[in-house]
Amino acid sequence: MQSTQEESKDLTNPGASKKWWAMLAIGMSAFVCTVDINIVNLALPTLIQSLHTSFATIQWVSLSYLLVCAAFILIAARLGDMWNKKWLFLGGLILFTIGSVLCGTAPNVGFLIGFRVLQGLGAVLIGVMGSAIIAEVFPKEERGRALGIINGINWIGVASGPSVGGLLISWVGWRLIFLVNVPISIIAILIVALTVPDSVSREAKKSFDIAGAILVAVTLSCFAFSMTTVQNEGFGSPIALILLAIAAISLWCFLIVEARSNSPMIDLKIFRSVELSFGLLMRLIVAAVMAGMIFILPFFLELVKQYSVQQTGFLLAVTSIFTAVIAPIAGTLSDRFGSRIISLIGLVLVVFGYLAISTFDTQLTVLGFIVRMILLQVGLGMFTSPNSSAVMGSVPPERLGIASGLLSLSNILGQTTGLALTGTLFSFLTTINANLAPKTDITEAPIEALVESVQMSFRFFVPIIMLAIVLAGYLLWLERRKEQAAQTESTIDLS
The missing domain is CATH 1.20.1250.20 (MFS general substrate transporter like domains)
Known part of the structure; x- marks a missing residue:
């Protein structure tokens, strides 16, 4: 118990954790992810023309990203409590960077949609681990300011996304909206690797709830997809109703599994x-x-x-x-x-x-x-x-x-x-x-x-x-x- 307390003190020590360097890296990562979402939505009409596809197909460039985020967000969160948050965050950054390179060089819309899935997996780890690391490395009396800075950076990304995206698309073309993520992400990877402390979890020895992970992924992805379908076809859509029914059944099964599990995905307590x-x-x-x-x-x-x-x-x-x-x-x-x-x-x-x-x-x-x-x-x-x-x-x-x-x-x-x-x-x-x-x-x-x-x-x-x-x-x-x-x-x- 004493060693755990010492680790906690060391983690919140400004000199040991270099917390502001961690803030810089996580802020850069959050900014890139937020800008990416807004730029891609703006670029959809351009992508239809450049990739010679339809709106029904091109919307999956955004939808695939959203569904992956919804499906894997709690799985990523659970892994963060079990494993080292720093290395999960780094893994997310690397996945996002590779996904950005692949999206920027995608030969057709099918490959672009697939590579957006990879980007989404990286973004999930970045978003979940980033906030958790900030809450961990900053002491309680500074947590509000630290999370406020991250929220502020996210909103800067929201504000700058459309204008930056418009300039990049008009000057160079749509491929640059993905490739521009790469240098910023690489810098963030280096800062995280060198400055963010490792985190030791008490949950590390517990098993991973595979059944719960599958059920929560089905629940959230079906719900998110159903809401997206409602936007296009209304609440009377048979597809939307079927997806909502699947989500409800899966959620019910998930709650039963979690209540009986010795190492649940989410401790319902x-x-x-x-x-x-x-x-x-x-x-x-x-x-x-x-x-x-x-x-x-x-x-x-x-x-x-x-x-x-x-x-x-x-x-x-x-x-x-x-x-x-x-x-x-x-x-x-x-x-x-x-x-x-x-x-x-x-x-x-x-x-x-x-x-x-x-x-x-x-x-x-x-x-x-x-x-x-x-x-x-x-x-x-x-x-x-x-x-x-x-x-x-x-x-x-x-x-x-x-x-x-x-x-x-x-x-x-x-x-x-x-x-x-x-x-x-x-x-x-x-x-x-x-x-x-x-x-x-x-x-x-x-x-x-x-x-x-x-x-x-x-x-x-x-x-x-x-x-x-x-x-x-x-x-x-x-x-x-x-x-x-x-x-x-x-x-x-x-x-």
């Missing part, structure tokens, strides 16, 4: 922690409503305001910068004042932000758009970093891998569900408001109907976020109650 469970649920809710907003805004800006794709991308990038700036600040504030109060303030700002953007109309100016979006983006930045810190802090050190995986999974499930629900809702509202025939393309709707649908959709999100506020308020009350109980007990002991 960790969900008894209200801090963990509610923290993950809040993250899922916010991810869902943010994905919905990102889905709707291009329709408003391009169809209602008649902005070009470049102008739309620029406006979305500019507003994302505010989240990137606020995230590290919010993390630092959470270290000082506690994550509960800061994340609650962030959620309140998000609600006011959605009320503000629900006033978008045909008279909206660029300045009016940015001012309204600032409130929302600042609120998002104030929520995400403290929420990450609270979730990671709610588990013991030997569970940091699975906590990081569950946090990433909440984001993915929230985004896929949010996109599916928002797509269905927005299409339904537009069809009703414009009196369109069923299955008519919403781009044919009059501007007034589109504006009304946008406003109604954003107002629909408000009560959903209010649920997250209730959860955050309860956690804050619970924390204050525990603090008062501890103070009372301390006073009794002194007397």
